[in-house]
Amino acid sequence: MKVIASSVRKGNVLEMDGKLYVVLTATNFHPGKGTPTTQIDMRRISDGVKVSERWKTTEQVERAHVDEKEYDFLYEDAEGFHFMEPQTYEQVTVTPDVIGDAKVYLQDGIRVYLQTYQEVAISITLPQKMTFEITETEPVVKGQTASSSYKPAIVDNGLRVMVPPHIGVGTRIVINTDDNSYVERAKD
Numbered sequence: 001m002k003v004i005a006s007s008v009r010k011g012n013v014l015e016m017d018g019k020l021y022v023v024l025t026a027t028n029f030h031p032g033k034g035t036p037t038t039q040i041d042m043r044r045i046s047d048g049v050k051v052s053e054r055w056k057t058t059e060q061v062e063r064a065h066v067d068e069k070e071y072d073f074l075y076e077d078a079e080g081f082h083f084m085e086p087q088t089y090e091q092v093t094v095t096p097d098v099i100g101d102a103k104v105y106l107q108d109g110i111r112v113y114l115q116t117y118q119e120v121a122i123s124i125t126l127p128q129k130m131t132f133e134i135t136e137t138e139p140v141v142k143g144q145t146a147s148s149s150y151k152p153a154i155v156d157n158g159l160r161v162m163v164p165p166h167i168g169v170g171t172r173i174v175i176n177t178d179d180n181s182y183v184e185r186a187k188d
Contacts, residue, residue, distance in 0.1 A: 071112055082094075129177065
């Protein structure tokens, strides 16, 4: 199926020269003068080689037809990451190179989307926002205003996040999984 380059997103699967590529990042550039372009970094599924391509935003690219289903994360072992399809209880093992940076977000029972092509997992999509508890950060300073100054914090999965100054240890926060950024205090 042909789509315009500017509509390609992280996790999409493209077909070029008979090979499949999973999109790692897609950035649109709109210079003041000249043609807008889309820079796409992707990984070739067959051998894991990373490739970077640039197209005009209106150029057509071939998007491969990929099955996408919900799966629950079970556990990780020497074989890889194990997921279960919630309706059929069918289990799938995914290799670490497909999971990549998403590894830090995988917790018991988390629901993710796995994209499969010919019954092989090729890409993972996490929930956009997830809640974590802060385990380590600088202490709250009384009288410090909620200006644009952020401080580093570490959450219970080991991820390092920049948070506002009023957030302390033990606070549950919501993180955007696309760019590992602080969104808000958890409401639970």
